[in-house]
Amino acid sequence: MPSFALVSYRSFPIAAALALIFIVPDASAASKREAVAALNARMAAAEKRYRDALVKIGNNDQTGVSESNAALEDMEDVVDACGKQKGCQTTDLMAVYKRLLKSNADAQGPAADEDEDPNEPDPDHAGDVGIAADVPEAAKAASLLDDKRHRFDQMVQYNPAVQAGIRRWLTDLRGPLMDSYENYQYMRQQMWPSYERAGLPEALLFGIMAKESNGKVHVTSRAGAAGPMQFMYATGLRFGLGQDGTGFDTRYDPHAVAEASAAYLNERMGELNRSIEMALAAYNGGEGRALRIYNGSEGRGFWDASVYNQFPAETRDYVPMVIAAAWLFLHPKKYGITFPKVESKPAPLRLSQPTSIYELTICLGNGGTRDGFMRALxxxxxxxxxxxxxxxxxxxxxxxxxxxxxxRHCAQGPRAALAKQLVLSDPNSAIVRTGPMQTLPPSDGVVPAPLTGAAAPTDPVAIKPKKKPGTHKVAKSETLVSIAQKYQCDTKSLAKANGLKAPRYALKAGQRLKLEGCQ
Incomplete structure (x- = not known):
């Protein structure tokens, strides 16, 4: 018995130690889980605080900026504490930042579309590479947010003039707004990188393009501005635009004008205290006028009456309309807009047979779009x-x-043949021309003798075809291409023979063209 008791008491510390080995880690793990849960709760609270601050900012509540700063500082503290806490995954906390950037990745459930805060980043753009959403610069945690898309919102004033512009885009100009968005999506890869490199918001690019041209590359104005960003010729020359070695005016080139536009705006903003409104006023009303007004007003902003009233009515309308289009680009869901989805992944198209953009437009069909592909091409x-x-x-x-x-449809087949037939059809061939009517003598049952001499009708077989004309007089509705098709000429050869420059090949009614090289 004593021996048994001795063994038992000596064995107890070993058993207790073994028990502690299994018990203590469980308690430690629970403590870690609680600490991590607490950090997650702090991050969720900071996120809510930040979202509430965005609502205030959207409602022009001045306390919103300080609240958002404080919320971001809380997030930074949580991330820092997570790095020091064993078992805490910083990647989990970074999901909060992703939710701020990608609303479509938010874990709020399917009903989020109806209840979503309209001031939060919109899913329409948040997933795009290089697009940006803003956080106040004072927050060090902003370095974790690489999307600065909504920086534009804090660079401009949202006021009744802008609201009136939004109303116009959503009513009478809703169609042009949708067209502008669709056209821009096709050209985005050619245009947006220039603004991104220049540190300018994409929304600004879209707003200017929507107001200037609705995204139609070949637009020209009565004043002489041309292209999607409507550069005047002299201004374009300063920023590398104009006639290239082939005679093409690069003001019509989306990539070239985006580069020039970004450089122009940054140059203006450098002179005008980084004011987008004043830079836009210079874009429309003239840089000399804008700088003179700015210097004379001791640096006051565009909306100051002493500045605003010195610009012409066109400029006073232009500035808020550009900002309004940009605002809708960033906040479509807030205004009930669903922009068209565009399949715009670029790819080269190598032609297997001669064709034109008109012919391609016909044989391609609509492809699920509303208007087909002519404008895109x-x-x-x-x-x-x-x-x-x-x-x-x-x-x-x-x-x-x-x-x-x-x-599928244009390389060969019935639709390709039909498109070619429609493009080459000549309306003039539909007109039937007959000679003058002849009055025959009354019939008395006697067959008249055949006419001879000068009165004899000409044998149709003996008629010699008229010689192809060496010149053509341009009718009012004719184009160089229609004339080339009529005489089976090469368009470029015909243009060269008559000194006509691409891409417009401008003709005047009554002009005489040399038909060199025509059949």
Whole structure:
């Protein structure tokens, strides 16, 4: 018995130690889990605080900025504490930042669309590479937020003039707004990187383009401005635009004008205290006027009456309309807008047979779009007129969708043949021309003798075809391409023979063209 007791008491510390080995880690793990849970709760509270601050900012509540700063500082503290806490995954906390950037990744459930805070980043753009959403610069945690999309919101004033512009875009100009968005999506890869490199918001690019041209590359104004960003010729020359070695005016090139526009705006903003409104006023009303007004007003902003009233009515309308279009680009869901989804992935289109953009537009069909692909092809290939025939082997800028439709319907087949027939049809051939009517003598049952001499009718077989004209007088509605088709000429050769420059080939009614090289 004593021996048994001795063994038992000596064995107890060992058993207790073994028990502690299994018990203590459980308690320690529970403590870690509680600490991590507490950090997650703090991050969730900071996120809610930040979202509430955005609502205040959207409602012009001045306390919103300080609240958002404080919320971001809380987030930074939580991330720092997480790095020191064993078992805490900083990647989990970074999901909060992702939710601020990608509303479509938010864990609020399917009903979030109806209840979503309209001042939060919109899913329409949040997933795009290089697009930005803003956080106050004072917050060090802003370095974790690489999306600065909504920085534009804090760079401009949202006021009744802008609201009136939004009303116009949503009513009478809703169609042009949608067209502008769709056209921009096709050109985005050519234009947006220039603004991104220049540190300018994408919304600003869209707003200017929507107001200037609705995203139509070949637009020209009565004053002489041209292209999607409407550069005047002299201003364009200062920023590298104008006639290139082929005679093409690069004011019509989306990539070139985006580069020039970004450089122009940054130059203006450097002179005008980084004011987007004043830079836009210079863009429309003249940089000399804007700088003179700015210096004379001791640096006051565009909305100050002493500044605003010195600009012409066109400029006073232009500035809020650009800002309004940009605002809708960033906040479509707030205003009930669903922008069209555009399959715009770029791809080269290599032609297997001669064709024109007109012919391609017909044979491609709609492809699920509302208006088909003529505008997209024209915008992506500004050097070519829609009627000009392009040789087999030529390469066009296009999209993967267009290339797929081309291979299916345009390379060969009935739709390709139909498109060619429609494009080459000549309306003049539908007109039937007859000679003057002849009055026959009354019939008395006697067959008249055949006429001889000068009165004898001419044998149709003996009529010699008229010699092809050496010149053509331009009618009011004719284009160079229609004339080339009529006489079976090469459009470029005909243009060269008559000193006409691409891409417009401008003709005047009554002008005489040399038909060199025509059949």
């Amino acid at each position: 024209r915008n992506l290939n500004p050097r070519y007129q829609p009627e000009s025939y392009l040789p087999a082997g030529a390469s066009l800028n296009a999209t993967t969708q267009i290339v797929g439709l081309y291979n």
